[in-house]
Structures are given as C-alpha cells and as structure tokens.
Amino acid sequence: MDGLGGVAVLEGALSVLTGIAVFFILPDSPESAGWLNQREKQFLRRRLDQDSGTREGRVASTEKFQLKYLIAALTDWKIWFTVLVYWGSTIPNYAMTFTAPQIITYLGYTAAEAQLLTVPIYAGALISTVVCAILADKYKTRWPFVVFPYTAAAIGFIGLLATPQARLPGLTYAFLFPVTAGCYPGVITVVSWAANNLAPSSKRAAGLGLSLTLANAGGIVGSNIFLAKEAPRYWTGYGLCMAFISIAIASALFLRFTLKRENHKRDQYSEEEIREKYTEEQLLEMGDASPLYRYVY
Incomplete structure (x- = not known):
C-alpha cells in the first residue's frame, strides 16, 4: 500500500466485502x-403489512425479489425527480x-475557533431536522x-453572497444558520417521501437504493465547487448551491402537484368498481x- 491510494483501496474493499x-x-x-x-x-x-400500503389499499409485503420490480424501480419517473430533490440537500x-470552517476563518477567527463555531450551526441543523420530521409525520x-x-x-446563500x-x-456567520438548517431536513424528508410512494417492498428497496446512491453522488459536486481562488466570496460555490436548491424546489412542487392529480384520478372510481375489475x-x-393505492405528497 502506497500512501493515500492504499488507504482508499482498503476502505473501499471493506465496504464491498461488507x-x-x-x-x-x-x-429477507x-x-x-x-x-x-x-x-x-x-x-x-x-x-410490515400495515406499512406496505395506504388507508385505501394494501400491497404485497411478502414477495420474493423479482426482476420486474427492479425494472419498475429503474423506470419510475418519481425516483428520478426525488434525486433532483435530494441534490438540493446533499450538494x-x-x-x-468542508467550507464552513474556512468561511469562518476569513471572519478573523483562528482555525481552532472556526471549528468550534461550526458546532452551533450544526446543532441548529439537528433541531431543524427533528422538528421537520415530527411535523411531516x-x-x-x-x-x-x-x-x-x-x-x-x-x-441564506443570497445573504452570504450579498454581505x-x-x-x-x-x-455573515448568522447566514450560515439558515443554510444548514434549511438543507439538512431535506435528506430525511425525501427518504420517507420516496419510500411512501414505492410499492411493493422489492420495488421500494431497489428504488431507495438507486435514489440514495445517486443522491450521495452529489458529494462529488459539492466537494469541488468552492474554489480556493474565489475565497472569501465563493461566487461559484454559492451560485451553484442556489441553482441546485432552486431545481430541488421546482422538482418537489412538480411531484406534489403530479401526485395529487394522480390521487384525484383514482378517487373517481369506487372501491367496488375496482374490485369488480381486479382480483385481490x-x-x-x-x-x-x-x-x-394513494400517493403521499
């Protein structure tokens, strides 16, 4: 093992073996x-049976893995829109x-002080995430x-750009609070939102795996957009973060209106009519x- 490359191989091998x-x-x-x-x-x-459906209808929760459900997950447009919503948080x-401590050092603090001053910021993000999760449920x-x-x-990003x-x-320090408190709840909320709207369980498992993998790929972007040569203004970093958040908001609103419309279409048929047409x-x-089935929006 030679330097950091060897460490990366060891860490990756452990993940693969696990x-x-x-x-x-x-x-299973x-x-x-x-x-x-x-x-x-x-x-x-x-x-599991209770969690697998909605008030109006239950779905299978005991099926073994089938390729058709993997294909259904990969071709479900809802998953790809949830990835866009995820990126508004992960990026x-x-x-x-990586950047918050550096931003704080430019305000006149030492590196050690900057690390300590990130604690209240992420404490606020923790509180925001828990509150949003409780209210969403x-x-x-x-x-x-x-x-x-x-x-x-x-x-918050607009404030950082303008201050x-x-x-x-x-x-400047105050504007870091809405940035983290606003971004962090997105991950938890979108995970549950995606899970609520994927069934049966094989499709849900494949869909969540796909969406979370692509969501975390946002780290590749996020860790490379704050350019040292632009410090302390970071025009590119702040601008791209705002762009991805804007796309995420638009995607969330699109999901909301589309899922509500689909529920409205299904409400046009009574349960008796549906059960006459399909077997259990x-x-x-x-x-x-x-x-x-009724979607959650």
Whole structure:
C-alpha cells in the first residue's frame, strides 16, 4: 500500500466485502430471522403489512425479489425527480461541511475557533431536522418540509453572497444558520417521501437504493465547487448551491402537484368498481400502480 491510494483501496474493499456479506447474513423477512420467536415474527409481519400500503389499499409485503420490480424501480419517473430533490440537500451539505470552517476563518477567527463555531450551526441543523420530521409525520405530508426549509437555505446563500464579510462578520456567520438548517431536513424528508410512494417492498428497496446512491453522488459536486481562488466570496460555490436548491424546489412542487392529480384520478372510481375489475392478488402485485393505492405528497 502506497500512501493515500492504499488507504482508499482498503476502505473501499471493506465496504464491498461488507455489502457482499450482508446479502447472505441479513434476513429477507421476519420469518427467516432465526433469533425471533413466533410472537415477534407475527408482530413484525403485521407491522410490515400495515406499512406496505395506504388507508385505501394494501400491497404485497411478502414477495420474493423479482426482476420486474427492479425494472419498475429503474423506470419510475418519481425516483428520478426525488434525486433532483435530494441534490438540493446533499450538494450544499457536502460543500458546507468542508467550507464552513474556512468561511469562518476569513471572519478573523483562528482555525481552532472556526471549528468550534461550526458546532452551533450544526446543532441548529439537528433541531431543524427533528422538528421537520415530527411535523411531516404529524400532518402526513412531505412537500412543505422540503420546499420551505430549502427556501430558507436559498435565502441564506443570497445573504452570504450579498454581505460584505470583512465589515459584517456577525451577519455573515448568522447566514450560515439558515443554510444548514434549511438543507439538512431535506435528506430525511425525501427518504420517507420516496419510500411512501414505492410499492411493493422489492420495488421500494431497489428504488431507495438507486435514489440514495445517486443522491450521495452529489458529494462529488459539492466537494469541488468552492474554489480556493474565489475565497472569501465563493461566487461559484454559492451560485451553484442556489441553482441546485432552486431545481430541488421546482422538482418537489412538480411531484406534489403530479401526485395529487394522480390521487384525484383514482378517487373517481369506487372501491367496488375496482374490485369488480381486479382480483385481490392482482391489486397486491400492482403495488403503487394499484388504483386503491394513494400517493403521499
């Protein structure tokens, strides 16, 4: 192993080996988990059945992996729009993780002080994330807890661009709070939003894996857009963060209106009409395409 390249190979190899091991070690269902007793298996099965559908319709939760559900996930337009929403969070988050201490040092603080001053910023992000998660579940909706926090983050970036940092260090520092508090809730909210609208479980697993992989690819962008030669203004970094947040807001609003319209279409048919046309097994296999299924927006 030679230098940092060897470290990267070791870290990557561990991740790959862990992923392979999980395929054989992780149980596919409560029934195959040998450490659970019968009562615990029944409890988890009922819980999975309840979580697999909506009030209007249940979907299959016991099916084995089938290629058709992987293809359904890869071709589902909703997943690709959730990736755009994810990037409104992951790209600024990765960027600010590396850059926030540097921004603070330009305000006249030492490197050690700058590291300490990032703690309140991320404490605010933690509080914001928990509050948004609780409210999103309470009101059973997702889009407001993406759009409004992202809007706050965009305002923070505008403030950072517009503030003369050397003369107003306190104001510059203050604008870092809405940036992190606005970006961080996006990841948690979008994960649940994507999961709510993918069924059955094989499609949900494949879809979440795809969307999270592409979402975290935002780190490649975020870690390279704050250019040292532009310090302390960082026009490119702030501008691109605002651009990705704007795209994320537009994508979230598009998802909201499209999913609401689809629910309205399905509301035009009564459950009796639907069950006359399809068997229970067909409705379960259709997953989120079932006319009894209702999307969360």
